[in-house]
Amino acid sequence: xxxxxxxxxxxxxxxxxxxxxxxxxxxxxxxxxxxxxxxxxxxxxxxxxxxxxxxxxxxxxxxxxxxxxxxxxxxxxxxxxxxxxxxxxxxxxxxxxxxxxxxxxxxxxxxxxxxxxxxxxxxxxxxxxxxxxxxxxxxxxxxxxxxxxxxxxxxxxxxxxxxxxxxxxxxxxxxxxxxxxxxxxxxxxxxxxxxxxxxxxxxxxxxxxxxxxxxxxxxxxxxxxxxxxxxxxxxxxxxxxxxxxxxxxxxxxxxxxxxxxxxxxxxxxxxxxxxxxxxxxxxxxxxxxxxxxxxxxxxxxxxxxxxxxxxxxxxxxxxxxxxxxxxxxxxxxxxxxxxxxxxxxxxxxxxxxxxxxxxxxxxxxxxxxxxxxxxxxxxxxxxxxxxxxxxxxxxxxxxxxxxxxxxxxxxxxxxxxxxxxxxxxxxxxxxxxxxxxxxxxxxxxxxxxxxxxxxxxxxxxxxxxxxxxxxxxxxxxxxxxxxxxxxxxxxxxxxxxxxxxxxxxxxxxxxxxxxxxxxxxxxxxxxxxxxxxxxxxxxxxxxxxxxxxxxxxxxxxxxxxxxxxxxxxxxxxxxxxxxxxxxxxxxxxxxxxxxxxxxxxxxxxxxxxxxxxxxxxxxxxxxxxxxxxxxxxxxxxxxxxxxxxxxxxxxxxxxxxxxxxxxxxxxxxxxxxxxxxxxxxxxxxxxxxxxxxxxxxxxxxxxxxxxxxxxxxxxxxxxxxxxxxxxxxxxxxxxxxxxxxxxxxxxxxxxxxxxxxxxxxxxxxxxxxxxxxxxxxxxxxxxxxxxxxxxx
Numbered sequence: 001x002x003x004x005x006x007x008x009x010x011x012x013x014x015x016x017x018x019x020x021x022x023x024x025x026x027x028x029x030x031x032x033x034x035x036x037x038x039x040x041x042x043x044x045x046x047x048x049x050x051x052x053x054x055x056x057x058x059x060x061x062x063x064x065x066x067x068x069x070x071x072x073x074x075x076x077x078x079x080x081x082x083x084x085x086x087x088x089x090x091x092x093x094x095x096x097x098x099x100x101x102x103x104x105x106x107x108x109x110x111x112x113x114x115x116x117x118x119x120x121x122x123x124x125x126x127x128x129x130x131x132x133x134x135x136x137x138x139x140x141x142x143x144x145x146x147x148x149x150x151x152x153x154x155x156x157x158x159x160x161x162x163x164x165x166x167x168x169x170x171x172x173x174x175x176x177x178x179x180x181x182x183x184x185x186x187x188x189x190x191x192x193x194x195x196x197x198x199x200x201x202x203x204x205x206x207x208x209x210x211x212x213x214x215x216x217x218x219x220x221x222x223x224x225x226x227x228x229x230x231x232x233x234x235x236x237x238x239x240x241x242x243x244x245x246x247x248x249x250x251x252x253x254x255x256x257x258x259x260x261x262x263x264x265x266x267x268x269x270x271x272x273x274x275x276x277x278x279x280x281x282x283x284x285x286x287x288x289x290x291x292x293x294x295x296x297x298x299x300x301x302x303x304x305x306x307x308x309x310x311x312x313x314x315x316x317x318x319x320x321x322x323x324x325x326x327x328x329x330x331x332x333x334x335x336x337x338x339x340x341x342x343x344x345x346x347x348x349x350x351x352x353x354x355x356x357x358x359x360x361x362x363x364x365x366x367x368x369x370x371x372x373x374x375x376x377x378x379x380x381x382x383x384x385x386x387x388x389x390x391x392x393x394x395x396x397x398x399x400x401x402x403x404x405x406x407x408x409x410x411x412x413x414x415x416x417x418x419x420x421x422x423x424x425x426x427x428x429x430x431x432x433x434x435x436x437x438x439x440x441x442x443x444x445x446x447x448x449x450x451x452x453x454x455x456x457x458x459x460x461x462x463x464x465x466x467x468x469x470x471x472x473x474x475x476x477x478x479x480x481x482x483x484x485x486x487x488x489x490x491x492x493x494x495x496x497x498x499x500x501x502x503x504x505x506x507x508x509x510x511x512x513x514x515x516x517x518x519x520x521x522x523x524x525x526x527x528x529x530x531x532x533x534x535x536x537x538x539x540x541x542x543x544x545x546x547x548x549x550x551x552x553x554x555x556x557x558x559x560x561x562x563x564x565x566x567x568x569x570x571x572x573x574x575x576x577x578x579x580x581x582x583x584x585x586x587x588x589x590x591x592x593x594x595x596x597x598x599x600x601x602x603x604x605x606x607x608x609x610x611x612x613x614x615x616x617x618x619x620x621x622x623x624x625x626x627x628x629x630x631x632x633x634x635x636x637x638x639x640x641x642x643x644x645x646x647x648x649x650x651x652x653x654x655x656x657x658x659x660x661x662x663x664x665x666x667x668x669x670x671x672x673x674x675x676x677x678x679x680x681x682x683x684x685x686x687x688x689x690x691x692x693x694x695x696x697x698x699x700x701x702x703x704x705x706x707x708x709x710x711x712x713x714x715x716x717x718x719x720x721x722x723x724x725x726x727x728x729x730x731x732x733x734x735x736x737x738x739x740x741x742x743x744x745x746x747x748x749x750x751x752x753x754x755x756x757x758x759x760x761x762x763x764x765x766x767x768x769x770x771x772x773x774x775x776x777x778x779x780x781x782x783x784x785x786x787x788x789x790x791x792x
Contacts, residue, residue, distance in 0.1 A: 004034040015045050015086050018093060030089075034096065042096040043081060046157075047089050060509060060534050060554060062090045064579075067599070072134055076127035078147070078156045097154045102206060103143035111209045117236070120146075120153050120206055122264050127155035128199060129257035132192045135668075139190055141198035142179040143205050177221045178211045182249050185222050189711035189732050189756070191688060193251035196260065200246030201230075208234035212247065251710075252689070476502050476765050479521035482779035486510050489534075490774030495763040496540035498547050498563055504772055505549055506780055507535025513551045515563060518772075518782065528561045530568055537583040541592055543569070543608055550594060550608075552580035558596060558606065570611045576600055581627035588614070588638050588653050595640050595653070597629040603642050605653060621647045621662055632674040634681055634696075641683055641696070643669040648683060650696065663699030665692075675718035677702075677725060677741055684727060686713030691729045691739060706739045708746050715760035719769045721747075721786055728771055728785070730760035736773055738789050748789030753777065 004022025007013070011033070013020055018035035025032045030048040037043060048062075066083030079095040102120070106112065112120055124146060131138055138145075140157060147154045177185065181197035184190045204212035212230040215221035230247045232240055242263055248254050255263070483504065492507035495518065502518040512527035513535055533554035541548055548569060549561040558573035558580055578599030585594055585608075592608040602617035620627065620642045628643035631653075638653040646668050650659040671686035674696065681696040690705040691713055706727070715730035718741075726747060727739045735750040736757060755776035762785075763770050769785040 007033075012047070012087075015047060015091050016082070016084050016093070018043060018045050020045065035093070044078070044094050044096045044156075046092045046094070047086075048091065049089070062092075064554070066092055072130050072136065076123045076153065076155060077130060078154050094156065097147045097149040097156070099147050099149040101144045102146040102148055102153070102202070105148050106143065106206060106209055111234070112206045117203075117207055118264075121203055121239070122261065123153040124155060124199060124202070125257055125261040125264060127153075128192075128195050129261055131155070132195070132257050137190060137192055138195045138198070139184070140176065140179075141195050141202060142176050143202050144176075146202065177218050177225065178213055178215075180225065181251065182226050183251055183710075185225060189734075191251065191711055192256060193254045196246045196254045196257060197248075197251075199257075199260070200243040203239065203243060204230065204232060204235055207236060207239070210234070212243075477519045478770065478782045478784060479519065481521065482777075482781050483516050483521040484779050485514060485516075485523050486512070486778045488778060489758055489776045490778060490780055491758050492535050492538040492551075493759045493761050493772050493774045493780060494538045494540055495761055495770075495772050496547070498540070504780060504782075505538050505540060506774055507538045507551055507553075508774075508778070509534040511535070513538060513549060513561065515549075516780065521780075521782075525563075526566055528566055528568075530559055530572075531555050531557070533579075536580055539583055539585050539594075541585045541594075541608060543592070548608075550583065550585065552583045552596060554579040556580060556598070558583065558594060560608070560611070573606050573611055573613070575604055575613050575617070576602065579627075582629050584629050584631040584640070586631040586633065586638050586640075586653070593653075595629050595631050597627040597642060599627055601627070603629055603640065603651070615656060618642070618651060618656070621649060628669060628672045630672045630674045630683075632681065639674075641672060641674055643672050643685070648672075648685070648694070648699070660697070660699065663694070665694075670712045671714050671716045671729075673716045673718060677718070684716045684718060686716040686729055686731075688712050691716060691727060693727075693741060704744055706744045706746075708737060708750075709733050709735065714758065715773075717760065717762045719762040719764070719785065721769055721789060726769075726785075726789075728760070728762055730757040730773055732756040734775075736760060736771055736783065738785065751781075751783050751788060753781065 004024050007020060007023060011020065011023065011031070015033070015035065018037060020033040020035050022034040023031060024034050024044060030046060033045045033047065035043045035045040062085075063083060066080060070080045072080070078097050080092065081095065082093040084091060100108070111117075124141075128138065128141070138155070138157075141155070145155060145157045147156055179198040179201045181190065181194035184194055201212040204210075210231065210233075211221075212232070213221055213224035213228060214231060215224050226249075230244070232243060235243060242255075242260065246254050246260065486506065486508040488508050488510035490506050490508050494505040496503055496505065498515070501524075503524060504516040504518050505513065506516065507513050511531050511534065512529055513531075514527045515524040516522065517524055528549065528551070531551065531553040535551050535553050537552040539550045541550055543560070547563060549563050550558065551561065552558045556574065556576045556579060560569040560573075561567070562569055573594070573596075576596065576598035578601075580596050580598045583594055583596045585592065587593065588605070593614065594606040594608060595603060596606065597603045597620060601620050603620055604617045605614040606612070607614055618640075630641045632639050632641075639659070640651045640653055642649050642651065643665070646665055647662045648665050648669065649662045651657070652659050665685060665687070669685040669687055673684040675682055675684055677693065682702065683694040683696050685692050685694065687705075689709050689711065690707060691709075692705045693702045694700065695702055706729070709729065709731040711731055711733040713729050713731045717728045719726060719728060721738075725741055727741050728736065729739065730736045734753045734756055736753075737750050738747040739745070740747050751771070751773075753773065753775045757773050757775050759774040761772050763772065771783040771785055772780065773783070774780050
């Protein structure tokens with residue numbers, strides 16, 4: 001970072017516990033100060049503009065992004081130390097790294113060459129890999145955000161752009177156009193692939209001193225990004241193919257940070273087509289580097305294979321530099337050429353031994369060594385969901401026939417919910433696979449057995465019928481327009497029948513839980529208030545013969561409400577030391593219980609009747625923990641499925657033991673559901689762009705992933721149309737989609753939201769399936785699944 005300037009009379013003298021001693025820089029986001037702790041340690045204090053804290057959702061997104069940033073492994077990144085709000089202005093405190101930015105260094109001393117360029121490429125790719133592992137997308141990676149510190153390059157400001165996007169108007173451009181991916185310029189969701197585009201653009205600048213996409217006006221630069229080819233003149237020949245792949249117009253064709261790192265360090269291959277953020281997973285397969293780079297100072301236009309750019313708009317008006325939407329398909333994409341005769345050629349043929357002393361681990365596909373990461377690193381942002389397991393007590397609240405439960409029928413999806421944060425929100429849906437029965441284990445025994453070794457999986461019996469979702473009266477009409485009333489993002493939805501009336505229950509970043517008449521869209525009674533942060537999950541259950549509403553929140557608590565009086569029932573359920581991300585409701589030993597998962601990497605079980613925690617918390621494994629939970633009854637045994645980043649675990653709630661071994665989900669689940677397909681229990685996971693189905697007993701994947709979404713899948717559920725099972729998914733790509741689980745093909749058209757979908761649940765009007773979804777536009781939408789999938 002540059003040397004500080006003196007504070008002016010208008011600058012604060014103190015932010016939080018930090019004394020400010022100078023100004024390091026300022027811009028559209030806010031001001032960066034040099035601060036000191038009481039012990040004299042120097043820190044960088046970034047103070048954002050007051051407008052960034054105007055809405056509750058922006059403030060909470062700031063807090064969540066900062067919490068995620070603190071989980072990033074500190075190698076090659078500036079460690080985030082603290083975040084807060086002072087006098088209405090959000091601030092972020094990070095490690096102070098002395099030194100110029102990469103942009104300043106290249107402008108003052110010229111391009112980086114030789115081992116200096118090698119170290120820069122490896123260090124920054126390592127930093128992005130670490131950032132992506134916890135679910136953060138940088139969104140503003142550029143030379144100005146790489147500090148050339150005394151111990152090597154350090155990446156700063158990761159995650160800040162995501163916060164800013166929530167606090168600007170739709171016409172504002174967040175980021176630097178020359179380093180923004182086409183999907184960002186087209187106002188589409190930006191995932192890790194956008195960072196790899198920015199990384200490659202930054203490497204071009206570092207190696208040459210000129211931009212990969214040049215123009216004399218911002219609109220001209222955006223035109224070049226959307227429809228032009230990168231200028232790689234002067235880039236070392238060993239980097240041409242790798243950078244070309246990262247600069248693909250289609251984000252699905254770009255390699256991941258792990259693949260780039262593996263290629264740079266000689267432990268991975270450069271495939272002809274990466275699909276790095278698509279079908280080929282997160283890690284590069286070991287193998288020689290096979291990309292053939294074009295010779296230096298050769299025009300990139302001479303390397304002609306080109307593909308269409310899915311985000312290319314019509315030509316941009318040079319006088320219009322505002323953000324724009326997709327307006328056409330006129331661009332082209334440079335494909336990475338390859339030459340088998342160059343197999344084994346490293347991207348840096350003259351690489352020194354020094355570069356191999358990075359944190360890359362040759363036994364891990366070139367990705368940073370696991371022991372360098374905090375075991376608590378989380379992929380949260382992927383969010384929160386709720387589900388309810390049917391039983392005789394819940395059937396009354398939801399007007400479900402108990403006979404259906406006795407027939408081992410998958411009956412109910414009570415709710416799903418999501419948080420407005422990065423990378424990973426997640427939903428859980430519950431299906432009863434067999435009827436609940438009494439267990440021989442007591443809660444005391446379950447607590448004592450919580451650390452016992454895994455036991456053999458149960459032998460689930462098939463269901464004879466497959467009804468899904470709360471069953472509502474067939475004569476219920478659907479609202480003909482979005483349900484509105486929340487003043488911030490809708491982050492959780494549930495559907496139930498309360499006292500004979502079909503209702504929607506919703507939670508929001510406006511800190512309220514609300515009830516709506518499903519047929520009219522009108523709000524019922526006053527909002528339920530008491531939580532101090534966003535609602536992450538909602539559910540409907542029954543207590544002593546009366547329906548109750550349950551809500552989980554980013555304030556670390558769970559609350560129960562009387563929907564008739566609007567009053568809280570008892571004390572808040574406390575115990576989680578981090579945000580409550582997801583909840584599920586089921587039955588244990590004939591008692592109604594809540595199963596919750598939080599950012600403290602624990603799953604907890606609560607007795608609804610007493611409001612007390614049952615036994616010790618369960619530990620959810622897997623770094624990048626998304627804290628997901630789903631529940632079911634399998635062969636009379638209450639079972640919970642937890643998602644912890646790249647692992648999924650199945651638990652017997654009666655004994656507290658893990659069933660079988662945890663199985664890996666390398667794409668990191670953002671949402672979970674437990675269901676039954678073809679007579680066997682399955683886990684449905686929503687991931688980055690994909691939906692997958694897993695055999696619950698063996699943990700093996702069934703078939704191929706369902707592809708079509710372009711961003712994180714934050715909600716999944718199973719229902720049926722005309723007696724045929726279908727899977728429903730909701731995504732931050734602003735769509736809800738329906739899939740045939742046999743073929744993996746999409747059924748009908750997508751249901752479009754104007755903004756990101758945050759939560760989704762399915763229900764039934766007799767035999768007619770519906771979908772209820774909540775979004776970032778503060779609205780709830782109700783969809784007739786049958787008519788929409790048939791084009792009606």
